[in-house]
Amino acid sequence: MSREQQAVALARKAFETGRSKSLEHRIRQLKNLQRLFTERQKEISNAIKKDLNKSEVGAQLYETLGLEGEISLAISKLKEWAAPRPVQKNLLTLSDTVYIKPEPLGVVLIIGAWNYPWAVTIQPLIGAIAAGNAAVVKPSEVCVHTAKVMEELLPLYIDKELYPVVTGGVPETQELLRQRFDHIFYTGNSMVGKVIMEAAAKHLTPVTLELGGKSPCYIDKNCDISIACRRVAWGKYTNCGQTCIAPDYILCEASIHDRVIEEVKKAIKEFYTDNPKACPDYGRIINQRHFKRIMALLENSTIAVGGDNDESNCYIAPTVLCDVKPEAKVMQEEIFGPVLPILTVSGLDEAIKFINKGEKPLALYVFTPDDKVIQRMIDETSSGGLLANDCLVHYSVSSLPFGGVGNSGMGCYHGKFSFDQLSHLRSCLLKKLNMEGVNSMRYPPHTPKKLGWARFFILKTVDLGWIGRMALFAVLTAVAAVVLQNYLL
Numbered sequence: 001m002s003r004e005q006q007a008v009a010l011a012r013k014a015f016e017t018g019r020s021k022s023l024e025h026r027i028r029q030l031k032n033l034q035r036l037f038t039e040r041q042k043e044i045s046n047a048i049k050k051d052l053n054k055s056e057v058g059a060q061l062y063e064t065l066g067l068e069g070e071i072s073l074a075i076s077k078l079k080e081w082a083a084p085r086p087v088q089k090n091l092l093t094l095s096d097t098v099y100i101k102p103e104p105l106g107v108v109l110i111i112g113a114w115n116y117p118w119a120v121t122i123q124p125l126i127g128a129i130a131a132g133n134a135a136v137v138k139p140s141e142v143c144v145h146t147a148k149v150m151e152e153l154l155p156l157y158i159d160k161e162l163y164p165v166v167t168g169g170v171p172e173t174q175e176l177l178r179q180r181f182d183h184i185f186y187t188g189n190s191m192v193g194k195v196i197m198e199a200a201a202k203h204l205t206p207v208t209l210e211l212g213g214k215s216p217c218y219i220d221k222n223c224d225i226s227i228a229c230r231r232v233a234w235g236k237y238t239n240c241g242q243t244c245i246a247p248d249y250i251l252c253e254a255s256i257h258d259r260v261i262e263e264v265k266k267a268i269k270e271f272y273t274d275n276p277k278a279c280p281d282y283g284r285i286i287n288q289r290h291f292k293r294i295m296a297l298l299e300n301s302t303i304a305v306g307g308d309n310d311e312s313n314c315y316i317a318p319t320v321l322c323d324v325k326p327e328a329k330v331m332q333e334e335i336f337g338p339v340l341p342i343l344t345v346s347g348l349d350e351a352i353k354f355i356n357k358g359e360k361p362l363a364l365y366v367f368t369p370d371d372k373v374i375q376r377m378i379d380e381t382s383s384g385g386l387l388a389n390d391c392l393v394h395y396s397v398s399s400l401p402f403g404g405v406g407n408s409g410m411g412c413y414h415g416k417f418s419f420d421q422l423s424h425l426r427s428c429l430l431k432k433l434n435m436e437g438v439n440s441m442r443y444p445p446h447t448p449k450k451l452g453w454a455r456f457f458i459l460k461t462v463d464l465g466w467i468g469r470m471a472l473f474a475v476l477t478a479v480a481a482v483v484l485q486n487y488l489l
Helices: 005-017 023-039 041-052 057-084 119-130 142-158 170-177 191-199 227-243 254-272 286-296 348-357 370-382 416-421 436-442 447-461 468-486
Strands: 097-104 105-113 135-137 184-185 209-210 218-221 249-252 302-305 318-320 339-344 365-368 385-388 423-430
Touching: 005 105, 005 135, 005 436, 023 041, 023 119, 023 142, 023 227, 041 057, 041 142, 041 227, 057 119, 057 416, 097 302, 105 119, 105 170, 119 135, 119 184, 119 416, 135 170, 142 249, 170 184, 184 191, 191 209, 227 254, 227 339, 249 348, 254 318, 254 339, 254 416, 286 447, 302 339, 348 370, 365 370, 416 423, 436 447
Parallel strands: 105 135, 105 184, 184 209, 218 249, 218 365, 249 339, 318 339, 365 385
Antiparallel strands: 097 423, 302 318
16 A cells, blocks of 8 residues: 555545534634644745745745634634525425535545645635544645745644645655545646646546646736736746746737836845845745746846846846837746746737637736726726736635636636535435425326426525514415315325
8 A cells, every 4th residue: 555545545535534524623623724824834934945946935924824713713603604504485385494504525535735735725725624524735846945844834833634744756656646535725837737637537537627728917008007016027037937826928019018117127126125035925836847947038038127037046037128029939838937028919809819819827917097807897898816016915815716717727716616516516406204295296197287287386585584484384375275175186
């Protein structure tokens, strides 16, 4: 039995004991997880520093702060989320108990990503724990130091049988994917997403795929270009551009092209000084393979800002490309690095057409003071999320579902959406063995008269208060008894 098989078997056995289902156990595990981020922040930050050159403050701001908020939300709302959810009835089910009962799926596989290794790995784990599941956690092997710390720390704080951590590379992940799970939650790129989905299909396992794509950013000539470019620069160069919802490229009219370049340049200097390489808040490319991939995208492009690089240090300066054509190499794949191409369009119509020619992105950004422009972007495009006049911040709103559409992913999470995504929403209808006369309309022999009564009872919905329901129930009972006795039997 391989290490991966053992981990899955252990999680399955632990789940079958039923201990993960009690709300007390779930809350206890979530509180323990919260304590991990309070007590072990130093180890977490040190590992992230080694992997991605994030500062300690940056690690908390972009990795663990949001997780602490998600845990607090789940703890405070868990009783409400897990409670039966009454639904609207029709007249035929007026006397019945009808509700949705969230129940755990079973054993979930969580495959994390390297760009925000704690945030995108632990966030779905919070949902899995809250929903009462067991979960096998597979951190990305690309973040070597973080994966090691995660493997060491998680078992010290949460149930190591219900939530085992499996480290390793491609062979270990492939072995995990050969096992049967009740849900697979993957964060990464669309190419691997297809592999995940293919493996899941063999067991009819549902998947959540948090992918990416080329998230467009349209800047209207009538907006405050200085503020717009400042916010775009922050969204683009945070984590050295290695963010799945980073603005991938800018679309703007030729009349503001040069101004956009200048304003982005100013923002880069403001955020990262004249020497970003020495700035503690500017990160590094994760490894040399990705460094070479990003540098190759710059071929035959005109660099307007930045371009400095150091392969030995995995450093690429914040870079802006000008006069970029749609067929350029940099426009053929998600950049996932600190390179910002600027393309010119004639206006909003051409921008929308350009966006719609590509795959549906994970995020879409529009900067404009005009509500009509925003509404057209909402109405005439499709993306996982849409932000007007800012970047990235929708990720921090727990009441918004975070996820993609089409090539940028399927399924969503954050807050209650994580809980629902990793729960089975079971339909429950509880009847009593009385009022059999009402059921006569559904029993053979079928007649037009029975069909007429069935249409009345089934197609009419009710939304009454408690007293109204009781009164209507009494009337319907009497009517049904008389009418059905005289006309149906």
